[in-house]
Amino acid sequence: MQIDHSSGYPYYAQLVAGIKQDIAHGVLGSGEQLPSVRAMARRHLLNPNTVSKAYKQLEAQHVIQTVPGKGTYVNVSDSTVLRQEVHEKLAQIVKLAYQSGVSITELHGWLDQMGEPV
Known part of the structure; x- marks a missing residue:
C-alpha cells in the first residue's frame, strides 16, 4: 500500500482504500493484525490522528476490529x-x-x- 503525498485525495481516505484493497487482494488476511496507529503513521509518514481516523472509519464499516490491549485486526470474513x-x-x-x-x-x-x- 502506498500513500501519495502529492495527491489531493485525503491521506486517511487513501489509507482506508489501501487497506481494503490489500484485504481484497489477499495481502491482508482475515484475523491478521494491523500495525499499531503509531507504527502505521511512521511507516507512511502520517500524523497518528490521520491513521486513527482511517482505522475508526474501517471499524465503522466492519472491515477491522480493535481489541483493547491487544491490537487491531482484519475482521474474519470473506470478500x-x-x-x-x-x-x-x-x-x-x-x-x-x-x-x-x-x-x-x-x-x-x-x-x-x-x-x-x-
Whole structure:
C-alpha cells in the first residue's frame, strides 16, 4: 500500500482504500493484525490522528476490529462484503450515468481504458 503525498485525495481516505484493497487482494488476511496507529503513521509518514481516523472509519464499516490491549485486526470474513460495497457503488454510478445520458457502452469503454489498477 502506498500513500501519495502529492495527491489531493485525503491521506486517511487513501489509507482506508489501501487497506481494503490489500484485504481484497489477499495481502491482508482475515484475523491478521494491523500495525499499531503509531507504527502505521511512521511507516507512511502520517500524523497518528490521520491513521486513527482511517482505522475508526474501517471499524465503522466492519472491515477491522480493535481489541483493547491487544491490537487491531482484519475482521474474519470473506470478500463478499467488499464485493457488495463495489456492487452498490457501481449501481450508483450506472444510475448517475443514465441520468447524464452516458450509455452502458460508453461506460464499458471507460472501464476498458482504465484497465487494471496498479
